[in-house]
Amino acid sequence: MMLRANYTYVLRLLGIYEIEGRTECKYGLVMEYMPYGSVYTLFHRIDNVPWGLRFQILHQVALGMNYLHHVLQPLIIHRDLKPHNVLLNKFLDVQLTDFGLAKNEASVSSNQSIVGTLSYMPPEAIESMPYKPTKEFDIYSFAIFTWSVLSGQEPYQHVDRKVITMLLLLNQKSRPDMELVNLWTSQKMVPEAIELMQECWDGDPGKRPSFSAIIERTNEMNAAYVDVIDSEIINVLNQLKQRNSSHSQTSSRSDCVRTDPKPSVPDSDTFSINIFREILNRAERGEPSADVSDEDEEDKDSHTESDSPKTSSPDIVDAADFLQSNLSHIVQAKPDLNEVLDILFTRRTISQEELDTIKVGSAHEQIRKTLHLMIRNGPESCMEFIQVMDQLHVELMTFLKDIKHQVKR
Incomplete structure (x- = not known):
């Protein structure tokens, strides 16, 4: 499914790997490295995420979902759209991920159990058992995602799962706290985003707009910030790099995602993983020519002053x-x-x-x-x-x- 969903705003699958153990084989996915985590971590690392970046995120998520719903055949229903599953690449562009619950439309069947993240699930999925997910499921999730991006908060924070279920079952109009987004109605394009959000979480699935209609409106919101988005991204990247740098100084090498373990005598599994990582690194670098030796570097820079880096x-x-x-x-x-x-x-x-x-x-x-x-x-x-x-x-x-x-x- 991830291979089929090959799109700008969907996380790329580079390959899979297999490790043969003594009793069983282990498998894993190899995907592009996302150095800045997810939208969820962005709001926890940056005190005030700029509005231009917020609206870019909303628009790019809408574009990615529109691709899954209206371009792919058969279409894909994601079923777990939330800030944790929207990653950010090194340019802070969106990458949709986690297709563990995703289904091709043709293969979707009625399900007896509740799957997904409860806070982002539409009321009809909780109320109707069995429930057959539709595109409208993702549109409701996008509405809650929008609320989270506008407010900078998680919906129903610190509320027990059973209480959330009861809220939605007893009152289908129950939604996350509107006061947290109404605080920002003086901000450019926030009123338009709130209006779209409320349409997307309508209690009647048939009244929710499709992503093909949503992207036209998020595009207008995004365009309103075109003059400031570049400088905003540069500022956020600088803040993230500073945080990453300070974190790396206080954490051990074993905690770093990019660091390969270096056991004194590597076992076969570790050795295979290290070889695989090296192959990926070479491919990522475009197979560069051999590095210049230290002696060559000294000769090349011999004309510079000795005390200058x-x-x-x-x-x-x-x-x-x-x-x-x-x-x-x-x-x-x-x-x-x-x-x-x-x-x-x-x-x-x-x-x-x-x-x-x-x-x-x-x-x-x-x-x-x-x-x-x-x-x-x-x-x-x-x-x-x-x-x-x-x-x-x-x-x-x-x-x-x-x-x-x-x-x-």
Whole structure:
């Protein structure tokens, strides 16, 4: 099912693995690494998630669900849409995951038991036994998800599961506390989001809008923040990186997701996993050429002052600052990056995996993803990007550099 759901806002399945044990075989899924966790963890790590990012999340989730409901044949009903199952990639773009309860429409049957997360389940799923899930199940879940994104809270927090069940059974109009979202009605597009949310959790499933209609409205909400979303994402990424950095200093290496265990004598299972990880890492890097040796690095940088770090020369540091300060200008100028990306790929500045990720979505999205990637990959990548842009987009780069000099004056 995950292989079929191959879409920009659905988590990619890279492969599966098998480990043969003495008594049984163990299996696992290998998926893209999501460095910033889920929407749930985002709201626990960032004190005030900016509104542009909130509306981008809502729109991208709607796009992903629209793909599952209206593009795939047979369609997929997710049945467990919630903040924990909406992951965020390194650009803070949405990745829908956890298809453990998902069903093809053709294979859905009446179920005698309640499956899913109770707080995100529609009343009809609790009241009617047996219940056959429909697309309207996911639409109700999207409404509760919207409430969570607007309020920054979990629905029915600290309320016992049995009490939630009774609330929904005794009163189908019972919903999460509206006071927590009405606090923000002065915020741009929040009233429109509340209106959509209430339509999506209507007690009559037939009155809930489809995701094909929902995406038109979330697109308008998202577009209202187009001028600030890039700077918001940069700020949030910086906050997350700082938190991750401080956490990594206080936690042991064994707690790090990316760290391979190093037993003195690895058993066959550990050895196989380490080999598999190395294969994935090489593929992710696009099979880069051999690393430069320490001696070569010393020779290459012999012309620099001995007390200066290799990556701190003024031009390289300026390159990262230059891209970050001009990010919005470049996105709005919308330069053609096809040839730029081809050159960066040839130089191995970006990997095949990164190139595939970038070349999805609108021109604005591709440019934004490229700039975020260059900034995240460090000053050297920024310098490479600027050098190529200087060759292919002379007028734009001259204009941006003139702005920088005027600001300095």
